[in-house]
Amino acid sequence: MKSGLSFLVAARRCEIDELEQLARTSELVGTIGRLVHVLQRERGLSNVLLASQGRRFAAQRSAQIVECGRFERDARAGFDLLESEGRRAGSGTRLFSRIAWVLPGLDALPALRRRIGALETTPAEATAAFAKLIAGLLTVVFEAADGATDPEISRLLAAMFNFMQGKEFAGRERACGAAAFAAGHNDPQRQQQWLQLIAAQERCFHVFADFAGATMSQLWRECEPAAELAELEKLRRIACAAPAGVPLDPELSAVWFDCCSLRIDAMKAVEERLAADLRDLCRNKIRQARVEAESYEALLDRLAGEPDTNATAFFDEPGAVPAPQGDGPGLAPAAPTYGHQLERSILEMMQEQAQRLQAMSDELATVRTALNERKLVERAKGLLMAHRKLTEPEAHQMLRQTAMNQNRRVVDVAESVLSMADYLPIGS
């Protein structure tokens, strides 16, 4: 029969297993970020190639495909490692299911590239294909954040997910703009899509700041290069404010691409910093948990020789040191001894642990709620866009307006929308 203390050790060991699994997941998130980055660049180059009828960026694109291959191998190796190590830790159902979805996307990349190289697809279709694959990769990151059992790590992963999502909107903006400039003209549909991508980026970075805390948000503001931002805004204005049919200078496609790329590379630097912070956080937590587990184990070894048949402390009044009492032989408890004091201090350790776990659980619930509220709002918007043929900003505005009118939170309105999905008209 095991003692209470040995279960305290077992609880700590479980926590260490979970933290090690989180450390592996966090490594994978970093690897995914790198793969997404090179795919985003390939998408931009592919778009210019397609929009320019094969005249621009052919060599850069070929080089980029080689680069992508390298990061794809890293990511696949990371998935495999997680599978072989993670099975033991046992909490991977949803994460593995997301990875399962992503792999056929990577498998289908060579065929997609052949069609792009043969100019057999449009910029819009190519963008959509890359965006689908990247969305799948980001879902793996979301799942990692949502499945994390440590609130601090979960919070940092949630910040990372939102930052990566914002960066992806920036990447799609680069591809969208590159195609417009390379084609030499813009159209109202693309202009509207472009403006949506700008708004979506801003929302993501706002959420990122909520999760990441002040220091990181500050870092991001400092990283975003001011000169390039001004240039970017100018090019945005030229392309988005121009009336339909007004020609755009195709030479600007390279300027636009480089300007966006500088900004996206700055985002990449922030992302790497987040990944490094995540790694440090996991390492520190594992080290600390190991030290405590070892101190419990040392105590357990020390107690192994001693009989504990006179355990009594559990029923002591809290805080009271029991007076020695009773001498009815065989009936009254043994007088409190050194062993009794030790027993009390073990009980205190247990209560501390229980309180710490309760605090962690409360904090984790807060992070998950925030994360899932965002997801609910996104799903409600998607539903409104599909059923009422709204654009993304229109759907967003509709939820906000309803919330204001009804004096409710946006997430509560989103929940109502989702629960009434069956009553919504289809595409009315």
Add this chain to the structure above:
Amino acid sequence: MKSGLSFLVAARRCEIDELEQLARTSELVGTIGRLVHVLQRERGLSNVLLASQGRRFAAQRSAQIVECGRFERDARAGFDLLESEGRRAGSGTRLFSRIAWVLPGLDALPALRRRIGALETTPAEATAAFAKLIAGLLTVVFEAADGATDPEISRLLAAMFNFMQGKEFAGRERACGAAAFAAGHNDPQRQQQWLQLIAAQERCFHVFADFAGATMSQLWRECEPAAELAELEKLRRIACAAPAGVPLDPELSAVWFDCCSLRIDAMKAVEERLAADLRDLCRNKIRQARVEAESYEALLDRLAGEPDTNATAFFDEPGAVPAPQGDGPGLAPAAPTYGHQLERSILEMMQEQAQRLQAMSDELATVRTALNERKLVERAKGLLMAHRKLTEPEAHQMLRQTAMNQNRRVVDVAESVLSMADYLPIGS
């Protein structure tokens, strides 16, 4: 490099591991229920013994202690089994921490029994000691419900926890009443405590009905024996409505004890039924998950021989069967083949799995929210009772009234109370 399908298999295998862990936890919950039941009876007998100055129930109590020893051994063996098997599954931190807290309570039982046998403690103190141990055991059940990763199992465990909690209040009522009758009189403090125990039972069975669904609630209503209930209400009235100082017939203590015990035994039957349902539910889920995992694995074996270099389906338009196209050698994708159809059906399997997991995750969030809202309300009540010297029903009424006045939900008021803990006066 592993394929998407092999991660689909890995996800299923994880799910099976989790279900097997849940099956073990559910078994343990049943074992805990049995231990709690015999401890409750021992507490009742101990109370009569103490209140009657050792004249009543001495022999029954000795027999009951032997009975308790048997169930204690089962529970300890169950804890040990969970520890040796559960470490592999890795999600036991909080559960193990709760078990760690319970074991010193079991260790301290012999000393408590010696004091009771020597009439060195009061009925109130003995009740409080047993209640503390049983509360610790019930916390293990709560943690099992809260940590379950399957919503149906979590819901049934939550129903079980609330039922066990209600049964514990019934057990405390038995002990409280037994002491009053055996002592030959009641007092206002005990009367008030008694009424609180009745109200607390009713609340628990109400929550149980919410979680358990109609069939189970019906079963409980049918199990509660009507004749005994009438007798119980009569005895409650005699003891609780009597003015202080009016003597009670000590002979009624045995009548009361038997009447309560019949009702509690009926609860035990419902509890066993819940445990059996839980066992069946786990078994069925494991069987189903195994069948699916095996069908995925069979497909994986079949595909092992085939090259998948022409994967393309991921980027198909949803729902569209792609037309055969392109013959630019080496550039266009291979014409859709049997392999392509298979690839599409694997993608569909993945989407089904993702949708199923999303639905499960939503449902699980609902169950956990309901479970944790109850916990928040209990914690807020505890805080109000401590800081404002309120009884439990007064604290409950205060939360309800505030919620009605402010047009908020009780749980939101409870959350405000907890977040303002530092501002509350102590015992004012």
